[in-house]
Amino acid sequence: MQVEHINPFLRSLTNTFATMFGCEVRRGQLGVTTSGRRHFPISGVIGLSGRAVGTVVINLSEEVALKAASALLMTEMTEVDDEVLDAVGELANIVAGAAKAELEEFDLSVSLPNVVTGADHEIRFPTAAKPISVPYDTDFGPMRLEVGLEAVSAPASV
Amino acid sequence: MQVEHINPFLRSLTNTFATMFGCEVRRGQLGVTTSGRRHFPISGVIGLSGRAVGTVVINLSEEVALKAASALLMTEMTEVDDEVLDAVGELANIVAGAAKAELEEFDLSVSLPNVVTGADHEIRFPTAAKPISVPYDTDFGPMRLEVGLEAVSAPASV
Numbered sequence: 001m002q003v004e005h006i007n008p009f010l011r012s013l014t015n016t017f018a019t020m021f022g023c024e025v026r027r028g029q030l031g032v033t034t035s036g037r038r039h040f041p042i043s044g045v046i047g048l049s050g051r052a053v054g055t056v057v058i059n060l061s062e063e064v065a066l067k068a069a070s071a072l073l074m075t076e077m078t079e080v081d082d083e084v085l086d087a088v089g090e091l092a093n094i095v096a097g098a099a100k101a102e103l104e105e106f107d108l109s110v111s112l113p114n115v116v117t118g119a120d121h122e123i124r125f126p127t128a129a130k131p132i133s134v135p136y137d138t139d140f141g142p143m144r145l146e147v148g149l150e151a152v153s154a155p156a157s158v
Numbered sequence: 159m160q161v162e163h164i165n166p167f168l169r170s171l172t173n174t175f176a177t178m179f180g181c182e183v184r185r186g187q188l189g190v191t192t193s194g195r196r197h198f199p200i201s202g203v204i205g206l207s208g209r210a211v212g213t214v215v216i217n218l219s220e221e222v223a224l225k226a227a228s229a230l231l232m233t234e235m236t237e238v239d240d241e242v243l244d245a246v247g248e249l250a251n252i253v254a255g256a257a258k259a260e261l262e263e264f265d266l267s268v269s270l271p272n273v274v275t276g277a278d279h280e281i282r283f284p285t286a287a288k289p290i291s292v293p294y295d296t297d298f299g300p301m302r303l304e305v306g307l308e309a310v311s312a313p314a315s316v
Contacts, residue, residue, distance in 0.1 A: 047205020047269025055270050086285050111205025112213050121276035127244050
């Protein structure tokens with residue numbers, strides 16, 4: 001993906017955490033995703049399509065998932081249950097939704113959010129897609145954002 | 159999701175395995191997905207959006223992934239490597255693509271295919287989405303198809 005297209009997602013993540021959670025996030029270095037690295041056990045995943053196709057992954061430690069879900073649900077969550085996982089999907093939806101509004105040229109729509117769990121899970125993008133991976137340190141704990149977005153020559157629905 | 163909307167995906171999976179792989183598939187009973195069940199270690203995942211939003215998951219044993227990839231790549235694959243995982247994503251893409259052509263009323267487009275790995279991974283749908291899960295026995299081995307699709311009142315891109 002082109003590096004400038006990551007910026008709406010970075011802004012969206014920072015703004016979402018600041019305004020909804022009152023949580024400051026500190027961004028690490030942008031990198032190209034390499035498979036085989038170990039990350040966090042909970043991922044909110046949402047697909048994008050339109051004049052570009054892509055996926056947004058928000059990969060969270062349990063700690064960040066619980067604190068973000070507690071803020072969204074306005075009640076303290078202490079266990080990763082269905083409500084917390086639904087909140088992680090909603091978080092992915094919010095972040096992708098705000099970013100797509102800034103990427104008007106692609107006329108993007110979002111799929112249903114899914115949440116992947118499992119201590120050793122890994123979410124791979126197609127080898128040709130070269131997603132960008134961004135580590136974060138936040139007041140809630142560590143997390144990672146991963147976005148792959150590829151322009152298509154004609155609308156994907158045709 | 160409405161049960162009649164699963165049919166295009168069932169037909170697409172059966173046809174893809176028959177025509178591309180010469181592999182017969184035998185469908186088990188349709189069920190509602192319940193989290194916590196253990197399934198197979200490799201999942202091809204693709205998002206759908208348009209006048210409905212959804213996700214298609216093709217959950218494969220290593221055995222089925224290797225045999226399907228060998229057929230797609232026209233060379234015998236014996237190890238689950240990047241090429242095999244790309245082929246699993248392409249399989250999800252083919253199955254979703256043929257099904258969306260039959261679901262014209264939703265004007266669906268597909269996202270980038272992702273492949274989730276990890277022995278204990280689980281892919282959750284939003285609690286409200288109630289996906290349909292379908293077990294298969296095939297000449298290649300066992301697998302599972304899972305589809306969630308929800309109509310939206312306005313196009314998701316607005």
